[in-house]
Amino acid sequence: MKQFLAFIKKEFYHVFRDRKTLLMLFGLPVVQIVLFGFALSNEIKNTRIVVMDYAKDAASQRIIDRLESSTYFEIQENLLSASQLEASFKEGNIKLAIVIPADFNADLLHLNKAQIQIIADASDPNTANTLTTYATAIIMAYQAELNGLRHAPYQITTEVRMLYNPELKGAPNFVPGVMALVLMLIGVMMTAVSIVREKENGTMEILLVSPFRPFLVILSKAIPYLLISIINVIIILLLSVYLLDLPINGSIFLLFAESILLIITALSLGLLISTSTDSQQTAMLLSMMGMMLPTLLFTGFMFPIENMPIPLQIISNIVPAKWYYIIVKSIMIKGLGITMIWKETLILAGMTVILVAVSIRKFKIRLA
Amino acid sequence: MRTIKFLIQKEFLQIFRNKGLLPLLFVAPLIQLLVLPLAADYEVKNISISVVDHDHSAYSRSLISAISSSGYFKNAGYSSSFIESLAQIESDKADIILEVPVGFEKNLVRDGGEKLFVAINAINGVKAGLGGAYLTKIISQFNEEIRMKWISPSRFNSTAVIEIVTSTWFNPYMNYKYFMVPGILAVLVTLISSYVCALNIVKEKEIGTIEQINVTPIKKIHFILGKLIPFLIIGIVVFSIGLFAVGRLVYGISPIGSIALLYAFLFIYLIALLGFGLLISTYSDTQQQAMSIAFFFMMLFMLMSGLFTPIESMPQWARIIAQSNPVTYFIQVLRMIVLKGSNFNDIKIHFLVITIFAIGINGWAVVNYKKTT
Numbered sequence: 001m002k003q004f005l006a007f008i009k010k011e012f013y014h015v016f017r018d019r020k021t022l023l024m025l026f027g028l029p030v031v032q033i034v035l036f037g038f039a040l041s042n043e044i045k046n047t048r049i050v051v052m053d054y055a056k057d058a059a060s061q062r063i064i065d066r067l068e069s070s071t072y073f074e075i076q077e078n079l080l081s082a083s084q085l086e087a088s089f090k091e092g093n094i095k096l097a098i099v100i101p102a103d104f105n106a107d108l109l110h111l112n113k114a115q116i117q118i119i120a121d122a123s124d125p126n127t128a129n130t131l132t133t134y135a136t137a138i139i140m141a142y143q144a145e146l147n148g149l150r151h152a153p154y155q156i157t158t159e160v161r162m163l164y165n166p167e168l169k170g171a172p173n174f175v176p177g178v179m180a181l182v183l184m185l186i187g188v189m190m191t192a193v194s195i196v197r198e199k200e201n202g203t204m205e206i207l208l209v210s211p212f213r214p215f216l217v218i219l220s221k222a223i224p225y226l227l228i229s230i231i232n233v234i235i236i237l238l239l240s241v242y243l244l245d246l247p248i249n250g251s252i253f254l255l256f257a258e259s260i261l262l263i264i265t266a267l268s269l270g271l272l273i274s275t276s277t278d279s280q281q282t283a284m285l286l287s288m289m290g291m292m293l294p295t296l297l298f299t300g301f302m303f304p305i306e307n308m309p310i311p312l313q314i315i316s317n318i319v320p321a322k323w324y325y326i327i328v329k330s331i332m333i334k335g336l337g338i339t340m341i342w343k344e345t346l347i348l349a350g351m352t353v354i355l356v357a358v359s360i361r362k363f364k365i366r367l368a
Numbered sequence: 369m370r371t372i373k374f375l376i377q378k379e380f381l382q383i384f385r386n387k388g389l390l391p392l393l394f395v396a397p398l399i400q401l402l403v404l405p406l407a408a409d410y411e412v413k414n415i416s417i418s419v420v421d422h423d424h425s426a427y428s429r430s431l432i433s434a435i436s437s438s439g440y441f442k443n444a445g446y447s448s449s450f451i452e453s454l455a456q457i458e459s460d461k462a463d464i465i466l467e468v469p470v471g472f473e474k475n476l477v478r479d480g481g482e483k484l485f486v487a488i489n490a491i492n493g494v495k496a497g498l499g500g501a502y503l504t505k506i507i508s509q510f511n512e513e514i515r516m517k518w519i520s521p522s523r524f525n526s527t528a529v530i531e532i533v534t535s536t537w538f539n540p541y542m543n544y545k546y547f548m549v550p551g552i553l554a555v556l557v558t559l560i561s562s563y564v565c566a567l568n569i570v571k572e573k574e575i576g577t578i579e580q581i582n583v584t585p586i587k588k589i590h591f592i593l594g595k596l597i598p599f600l601i602i603g604i605v606v607f608s609i610g611l612f613a614v615g616r617l618v619y620g621i622s623p624i625g626s627i628a629l630l631y632a633f634l635f636i637y638l639i640a641l642l643g644f645g646l647l648i649s650t651y652s653d654t655q656q657q658a659m660s661i662a663f664f665f666m667m668l669f670m671l672m673s674g675l676f677t678p679i680e681s682m683p684q685w686a687r688i689i690a691q692s693n694p695v696t697y698f699i700q701v702l703r704m705i706v707l708k709g710s711n712f713n714d715i716k717i718h719f720l721v722i723t724i725f726a727i728g729i730n731g732w733a734v735v736n737y738k739k740t741t
Contacts, residue, residue: 018654018657020657021657021661028663028664031664031667031668032667035671038683039671039672039682039685040676040682040686041677041681044680044681045681047680048680087714089708090704090714092700092704092710095680108530114530114531115533116530117533117534118532118534118535119534119537120535120536120537121538121708122537122540123539123546123704124678124703125536125543125546128539132534136534155480156481156484156507156508157482157484158503158507160488160500160504161486162487162490162500163457163488163489164491165496166490172492173492190660193655193656194656197655200575201574277388278388279386280567280656280659281389281564281567281568281571282392284659285389285392285563289396293400297403297408298407304492306414306416307413308406312406312407329491330458334458340458340459
């Protein structure tokens with residue numbers, strides 16, 4: 001036991017001496033929370049558009065005024081030629097063009113019918129779709145105003161209630177995702193690399209011939225990262241409560257227990273990667289390609305899983321972070337207890353047991 | 369010149385000897401380019417809707433069938449009470465609850481109005497917002513149909529109708545993959561080249577072989593060029609495989625604009641990025657350190673590049689970060705040339721900025737790299 005403590009102390013020295021790495025490890029969750037919380041959103045505002053107004057009459061002016069007064073659009077200038085329009089799209093200056101044909105008002109008054117064309121830059125299909133929807137809604141509102149606000153009979157009113165997140169903030173979705181990502185990063189990548197580093201430098205040989213039990217060598221390597229991971233969970237939770245105003249609705253104790261479960265999974269994965277490689281570069285690329293990207297993709301916090309092709313949906317089930325993400329969302333935001341998430345917990349625990357068992361079996365006390 | 373040749377030869381020998389690294393360098397990006405665009409789909413569809421139909425009338429049934437046939441929603445089943453549906457939301461089996469009150473049809477026809485109740489799981493705000501908008505749209509269309517049935521059609525002709533015609537340029541079928549593939553390719557090339565370059569030099573530091581190079585008459589600039597050129601070549605090869613093998617054959621994307629222009633930009637961009645890798649390696653002593661610094665910045669670059677979320681919707685301070693991020697320019701140029709066929713005139717500012725980056729970062733790295741430790 002005394003030996004073990006001495007080894008843990010050695011590992012802590014290693015980790016805490018490397019100030020730059022440590023700064024990055026603690027800086028990462030902070031930066032991610034700030035970026036996701038304040039910089040990244042799919043919200044559309046101040047998008048640059050042009051209006052090609054061939055009509056220049058009262059009606060077209062009303063529509064332009066309405067577009068201008070919305071927060072979504074910023075009207076650039078009034079272009080009049082089609083070639084200019086194409087050039088603007090190619091330069092990437094504008095995302096949407098609205099074409100109002102000549103005699104717009106006259107057609108509207110006499111024929112009761114007039115046309116407007118909306119041209120969207122669909123090289124970004126989602127933005128194009130949203131912008132078109134907003135522009136259509138604004139024009140439709142003008143049409144309604146034109147027809148007078150008469151009371152419509154047979155009116156179905158839809159009452160919509162947003163559960164859990166009435167202001168539609170991004171935070172409830174990404175905070176659990178950032179937690180999963182950061183825990184995976186530290187657990188898998190850092191552990192794998194720090195073990196392989198001893199191999200690469202040749203100091204592993206020395207550790208393995210010492211009278212100390214080889215497995216405890218590895219275990220003592222994992223403990224500093226376990227501690228750093230837990231501190232990071234605390235940092236993320238503090239930031240989300242005090243900076244993003246996202247309260248923890250469920251039990252904090254349960255949340256930490258589940259987090260520790262994921263950290264152990266990540267640590268054993270890191271150990272597994274370290275046993276199958278000899279160079280830090282390979283270990284790093286393996287954990288990045290094999291762990292980081294699947295975590296980013298298959299947890300469902302960036303991209304909805306139900307949109308993926310079926311084979312990918314099946315693959316997503318073997319990613320531990322996906323289950324953790326579901327668990328954290330349930331506890332933190334929905335405020336559910338263990339009775340609602342025992343299934344996910346069991347799956348995660350099962351994965352942990354398998355990974356720990358496999359990595360212990362694969363761990364060799366002789367170097368090739 | 370001869371010195372550089374030998375140094376490059378040495379690097380390639382080391383890269384090709386490392387049997388673990390090589391497949392990761394070439395195969396992993398390809399697999400990712402195959403898988404990522406399939407997975408990275410922001411389109412909101414397949415929203416599960418749970419229906420609580422207290423009315424069981426012809427109207428409620430036709431409304432529900434209108435919702436399920438819209439393509440956005442899939443029916444997660446009927447339940448007899450709101451509480452039961454809420455449990456489905458809690459277990460993530462449903463995203464939206466639609467509750468039709470008792471006497472929906474009767475009240476609508478007799479009293480001229482009725483309420484529907486919708487509850488949406490809004491943890492994912494974007495999905496909830498769009499899902500709600502789609503559902504309201506379907507309901508109001510349904511409403512319009514009912515109105516048409518009860519009001520004589522002649523009265524409708526007297527109102528003005530603005531017909532809106534929408535055209536989608538550059539990607540008429542609104543294929544989301546056209547948007548994602550160039551972006552993901554840009555990120556993969558960035559990751560591979562800067563990471564491997566940063567780690568490679570630190571590795572020489574860590575295992576001590578850099579001492580041996582430092583005591584030879586090899587000049588600073590030779591050493592750096594000898595490190596940069598092999599990774600430049602690898603970056604170009606990975607990019608070409610991604611663009612032609614995966615992009616064209618799998619996703620059917622062929623660049624509309626000039627390929628020469630694309631490669632010219634790639635060349636300068638890679639020099640800038642490799643310089644960044646170099647800079648990281650001059651500041652770190654161990655591979656672990658280089659890796660975590662590189663990871664930190666790559667994460668920042670990736671999130672702030674407009675790959676996933678549009679730069680226009682960022683606040684001012686974040687837009688400044690995005691604009692001082694080389695990856696932003698590469699993704700923009702790639703999308704512009706490949707999808708819109710933009711020419712040199714359209715992207716000359718991008719060229720200028722990336723050239724400044726390349727010169728600035730490499731200059732910094734060369735100054736900071738010391739032959740004596």
